[in-house]
Amino acid sequence: MTVPDRGAAVRVRGFGWRYAGRKAWACRGVDLDIAAGERVLLVGPSGAGKSTVLRAVAGLLDPETAAEQEGSVEVGGVPAAAARDRVGMLLQDPEASLVMSRSSDDVAFGLENAGVPAEEIWPRVDEALARVGFRHGRHRPTAALSGGEQQRLALAGALVRRPSVLVLDEPTANLDPAGTATVLSAVESALTGAGTTLLLVEHRVDAAAGLIDRVVVLEPGGGVVDDGPPAEVFGRRGAALAAAGVWVPTPWGPAAPPFRPGPGGDVVLTARDLSLTYPRTRRPALSSASLSVRRGTAVAVTGPNGSGKSTLAMLAAGLLPPDTGSVRLSGGPDRPLHRWRPRDLCRRVGTVFQDPEHQFVTRTARDELLVGPHRAGIPADAAARRADELLDRLRLTRLAGANPFTLSGGEKRRLSVAAVLATAPDLLVMDEPTFGQDARTWAELLELCVGLRAGGTAIVAVTHDEAFASALADERVTVSGGVPATAAEVRS
Amino acid sequence: MTLLQTHLSTDPGAPLARRNPVAKLAAALIPSVVLLVSVDPVSSGLLLTAWLISVPSWGVGWPGLVRRLWPLGLAVVMVTLGNAVFTARKGGATMLEAGPLLITTESLATGATAGLRVAAIALPGVLAVLTIDPVDLADSLVRHLRVPARFAYGSLAAFRLAPLLAAEWEVLGRARRARGLGGDRNPLRALAVLGGRLFALLVGAVRRGTHLAVAMDARGFAASAHRTSARRPEFGRADAALLAASALLTAVAVTAALATGAWSPVLS
Numbered sequence: 001m002t003v004p005d006r007g008a009a010v011r012v013r014g015f016g017w018r019y020a021g022r023k024a025w026a027c028r029g030v031d032l033d034i035a036a037g038e039r040v041l042l043v044g045p046s047g048a049g050k051s052t053v054l055r056a057v058a059g060l061l062d063p064e065t066a067a068e069q070e071g072s073v074e075v076g077g078v079p080a081a082a083a084r085d086r087v088g089m090l091l092q093d094p095e096a097s098l099v100m101s102r103s104s105d106d107v108a109f110g111l112e113n114a115g116v117p118a119e120e121i122w123p124r125v126d127e128a129l130a131r132v133g134f135r136h137g138r139h140r141p142t143a144a145l146s147g148g149e150q151q152r153l154a155l156a157g158a159l160v161r162r163p164s165v166l167v168l169d170e171p172t173a174n175l176d177p178a179g180t181a182t183v184l185s186a187v188e189s190a191l192t193g194a195g196t197t198l199l200l201v202e203h204r205v206d207a208a209a210g211l212i213d214r215v216v217v218l219e220p221g222g223g224v225v226d227d228g229p230p231a232e233v234f235g236r237r238g239a240a241l242a243a244a245g246v247w248v249p250t251p252w253g254p255a256a257p258p259f260r261p262g263p264g265g266d267v268v269l270t271a272r273d274l275s276l277t278y279p280r281t282r283r284p285a286l287s288s289a290s291l292s293v294r295r296g297t298a299v300a301v302t303g304p305n306g307s308g309k310s311t312l313a314m315l316a317a318g319l320l321p322p323d324t325g326s327v328r329l330s331g332g333p334d335r336p337l338h339r340w341r342p343r344d345l346c347r348r349v350g351t352v353f354q355d356p357e358h359q360f361v362t363r364t365a366r367d368e369l370l371v372g373p374h375r376a377g378i379p380a381d382a383a384a385r386r387a388d389e390l391l392d393r394l395r396l397t398r399l400a401g402a403n404p405f406t407l408s409g410g411e412k413r414r415l416s417v418a419a420v421l422a423t424a425p426d427l428l429v430m431d432e433p434t435f436g437q438d439a440r441t442w443a444e445l446l447e448l449c450v451g452l453r454a455g456g457t458a459i460v461a462v463t464h465d466e467a468f469a470s471a472l473a474d475e476r477v478t479v480s481g482g483v484p485a486t487a488a489e490v491r492s
Numbered sequence: 493m494t495l496l497q498t499h500l501s502t503d504p505g506a507p508l509a510r511r512n513p514v515a516k517l518a519a520a521l522i523p524s525v526v527l528l529v530s531v532d533p534v535s536s537g538l539l540l541t542a543w544l545i546s547v548p549s550w551g552v553g554w555p556g557l558v559r560r561l562w563p564l565g566l567a568v569v570m571v572t573l574g575n576a577v578f579t580a581r582k583g584g585a586t587m588l589e590a591g592p593l594l595i596t597t598e599s600l601a602t603g604a605t606a607g608l609r610v611a612a613i614a615l616p617g618v619l620a621v622l623t624i625d626p627v628d629l630a631d632s633l634v635r636h637l638r639v640p641a642r643f644a645y646g647s648l649a650a651f652r653l654a655p656l657l658a659a660e661w662e663v664l665g666r667a668r669r670a671r672g673l674g675g676d677r678n679p680l681r682a683l684a685v686l687g688g689r690l691f692a693l694l695v696g697a698v699r700r701g702t703h704l705a706v707a708m709d710a711r712g713f714a715a716s717a718h719r720t721s722a723r724r725p726e727f728g729r730a731d732a733a734l735l736a737a738s739a740l741l742t743a744v745a746v747t748a749a750l751a752t753g754a755w756s757p758v759l760s
Contacts, residue, residue: 060709093703099649112720118722158711319670345670
């Protein structure tokens with residue numbers, strides 16, 4: 001085993017990697033020297049190859065997946081592939097990182113693989129759990145932990161191997177603000193006093209700024225284009241990075257957009273006394289919730305994970321039958337919304353899901369925009385015109401023939417919104433629309449919502465994103481423990 | 493699916509629940525294999541009674557067991573009725589006659605025997621599976637049966653994803669409704685929607701699986717040549733006793749069936 005907490009240097013020389021089946025290089029010409037114990041943030045627009053560089057350093061790039069590769073990556077003076085046990089890695093999705101059903105067993109997993117004798121395992125597991133501030137019992141089922149706590153556990157699972165280099169690939173991308181704070185503070189406390197080298201990709205740069213002492217900027221196909229202390233790099237390149245979609249922390253990035261009120265209008269949706277308890281659960285996900293939404297306004301629904309705000313959105317969109325109460329939409333069939341036929345529903349209500357992939361039902365981006373209108377009985381020529389208009393407006397024309405599943409994260413999000421807007425619904429329900437998006441897509445989504453609302457569309461947005469809610473919401477609903485509280489914000 | 497989906501709230505400290513997973517599985521396997529050989533009410537009835545009596549010692553509550561086992565109950569009823577109707581043995585008094593449908597006392601007895609046998613074969617396995625923690629099972633398989641660790645823990649990690657996929661399936665259904673799909677009378681179109689939903693589930697599953705593999709390799713799973721085990725599953729005297737008891741019980745049941753002349757091998 002390695003000596004605990006002594007950092008290792010990372011040396012990348014002329015590194016390039018092209019995945020099999022891809023024309024473009026994921027990254028190329030990357031030169032980077034990281035001294036032992038340095039804490040480096042890797043930033044760059046989407047497609048710059050940040051994740052590929054991280055995986056190369058972790059020794060996890062499988063040569064069989066490469067069509068071409070060049071250059072070298074060394075950790076502590078040996079090729080990264082041979083130094084795997086000196087690198088600990090934390091990935092985006094904690095659900096897909098945990099192996100065992102009991103917390104302590106999961107932390108022990110990496111030590112078992114390393115062949116550590118059984119009697120040394122448990123003391124080291126306890127030490128790692130303490131180091132990341134994991135306060136639940138050893139036997140706590142991993143499935144019963146929140147996303148932030150799962151990620152904290154995964155961090156313990158990486159640290160217990162006493163890595164010389166810790167590599168974090170957007171560890172907070174799947175978490176709510178509370179979970180993000182949990183994980184970043186766990187990283188901070190784990191690294192305090194340790195000499196571990198840190199290499200981090202994190203799109204909430206503002207939240208991670210306190211952890212790092214150096215920023216390296218990657219450009220698609222251009223390798224490293226800037227390098228230095230955070231204040232210098234962001235000072236020099238803040239505007240350019242922000243324009244490329246990078247979240248630049250506050251002193252250097254653009255100011256938060258101001259609130260713009262919607263025009264308002266008649267009530268379009270009325271929900272009364274909604275309750276729902278999911279099968280095989282005891283506690284209701286939502287109890288006696290009421291909501292009324294007017295045309296030309298935006299309602300932001302906020303609250304912690306598991307508070308029932310997504311359930312409220314699904315009920316409001318007519319996608320789930322409530323146990324009690326009903327949702328009514330003005331005009332259309334005289335039935336509760338959840339009993340509308342899908343073809344009627346998609347004409348009036350558009351729902352944007354948290355994961356855009358869940359919504360895709362065809363093989364090309366353009367077809368995605370034609371499904372809804374076809375089902376709703378909109379004439380084909382009108383549908384085609386609107387499809388082309390939306391593709392253009394959301395910068396997707398170039399990708400009209402592409403398979404939706406092959407698009408980048410931001411493109412997928414834009415397509416999922418365009419597909420829903422194709423039927424020109426008068427109510428738009430969005431579940432975490434800005435989740436994981438870069439700064440550019442974020443601003444576009446906001447602009448689009450403001451425009452739709454000005455045209456009379458009613459918007460219900462479930463979101464953790466405080467900046468998005470502040471810029472858009474005419475009204476706020478806060479859900480906690482399945483009980484929503486409406487607070488009409490008085491703004492002049 | 494309902495049988496495996498969620499862990500039943502059991503008392504893990506109950507005398508039989510605490511036993512080694514491999515011992516539990518073997519103890520459940522012995523009567524099942526023997527019952528496959530013969531269709532008779534005596535061996536099936538004795539073994540089923542014995543296993544029913546053992547239910548409390550597994551730490552499984554009756555209400556939970558009944559809730560979980562209704563598909564099995566349904567299967568037993570179907571097997572009983574099916575055999576009662578379709579058996580060639582139609583002696584005895586006629587109980588029900590409606591056109592080609594004929595149920596007599598003898599055919600009903602034949603059906604009941606078949607149903608009893610299905611219940612007696614299934615119950616031991618169900619009790620064992622319900623009370624086994626998957627991690628303990630993987631540990632025991634690796635330690636006692638020399639199953640390769642790569643296979644055992646790889647499968648374990650994959651099974652953890654099952655509830656996530658179940659949740660994703662629901663979301664995909666809602667997303668299709670939101671896009672205006674579904675609610676068709678045309679079965680072909682309904683099938684196409686279902687196919688698309690399955691494909692999307694598959695894409696998600698492959699992606700999750702790939703991420704899981706990377707996460708496991710990042711913790712040295714692929715490279716591990718000399719793996720150790722943090723937990724030491726023991727195969728103790730009580731575990732051996734469970735095996736012996738199961739074997740003894742099965743032997744008694746077979747002897748009783750032979751002695752009463754009820755024994756009737758399937759292949760003869």
